[in-house]
Amino acid sequence: MSAELPATSTLPVAPVLLQVGDEMPSTTIGPLTRTDFVRYAGASGDLNPIHYDEPMAQAAGMPSVFGMGMLHAGMLAMRLARWVGPDNLRSYRARFTGQVWPGDELTLTGRVAGVEQRDGTALAQIELSVVSQRDEQVLRAEASAVVAP
Amino acid sequence: MIDPAIKGKVLGTVRFPLDRSKLGELARALHDDDPAWHDSEVAAAAGLDGVPAPPTTTVLADHWRKQGALEPAIEIGMDLPRVLHGEAAWEYLMPVRLGDELTAATIVTDVATRAGKRGGTMTFVTLETTFTNQRGELAVRQRNTLIETGARA
Numbered sequence: 001m002s003a004e005l006p007a008t009s010t011l012p013v014a015p016v017l018l019q020v021g022d023e024m025p026s027t028t029i030g031p032l033t034r035t036d037f038v039r040y041a042g043a044s045g046d047l048n049p050i051h052y053d054e055p056m057a058q059a060a061g062m063p064s065v066f067g068m069g070m071l072h073a074g075m076l077a078m079r080l081a082r083w084v085g086p087d088n089l090r091s092y093r094a095r096f097t098g099q100v101w102p103g104d105e106l107t108l109t110g111r112v113a114g115v116e117q118r119d120g121t122a123l124a125q126i127e128l129s130v131v132s133q134r135d136e137q138v139l140r141a142e143a144s145a146v147v148a149p
Numbered sequence: 150m151i152d153p154a155i156k157g158k159v160l161g162t163v164r165f166p167l168d169r170s171k172l173g174e175l176a177r178a179l180h181d182d183d184p185a186w187h188d189s190e191v192a193a194a195a196g197l198d199g200v201p202a203p204p205t206t207t208v209l210a211d212h213w214r215k216q217g218a219l220e221p222a223i224e225i226g227m228d229l230p231r232v233l234h235g236e237a238a239w240e241y242l243m244p245v246r247l248g249d250e251l252t253a254a255t256i257v258t259d260v261a262t263r264a265g266k267r268g269g270t271m272t273f274v275t276l277e278t279t280f281t282n283q284r285g286e287l288a289v290r291q292r293n294t295l296i297e298t299g300a301r302a
Contacts, residue, residue: 007188007191008184008191008194008195009183009185009191009192009194009195009197011183011185011197011201013196036178036180039174039178040178040179043171043174043178044175044178044209044212044218045209045211045212045217046208046211046218046219048218048219048229050230060230069234069237070208070234070237071178073205073237074178074179074203074204074205074208075179075180075181077203077204077205078176078179078180078181078203078204080204081201082181082183086197086201086202087197087201087244089204089241091238091239091240091241092205092238092239093236093237093238093239094237094238095235096234096235096236
């Protein structure tokens, strides 16, 4: 048995005070390995072999296997939920703009682009991005979340 | 070639239970170590009324389809090696918690074609899936845009 570690959460519950220009704490994840792709394949059920079967990926004209879009879209959404609180998120839209390859290091960022008042509720519009160490934007996203008025 | 007449086609439903080991696996795969994503005691101590599901958890419902995650693309006749995922969008209407059972119902909402940059025809298919919880409440609406790139000449 391993020692009991103190387990506490930093997830916000109530809406967080956010204003235009506020930035999400930036995170860098990686270098990603094929194991990361396989782990997400198992967790999600996305068993498309192009993400873990090298000969198959190369036969399809790719230089190697590559990550599922939902892997980095999911990582970004987790960071977003940690920032605004999971129950305060109202929408999230991710556009896949590039591939993630084994060895990539991804930097996840987000910024409040606007806050609008609607029926007594403050709703933040958030712009987010995932950029690789090659300075390629592999995903851009937008989200809305209820924030403290 | 995808038949534009598939617009409006209902791709069937699937029921998906959110259990602790699955949510723990997902949080780990997404490189997030906050225990509140799978531990109900930690979540309660943080003031949450249950273990929250990560925002992209609904994607996992596809795992429960008979032909796996690619079943919707297979059902509408897409050529899998040419399929790209263009966009995914979620609307959150109600919190989703560990222990919930979601019923996913998918419908083809749009089919559009465009000439590809490298020849051939690109086909954009939009799928909308609604996720209803065990109390009959619509919790999440998800929209996916799948792109079938042009066939090589």
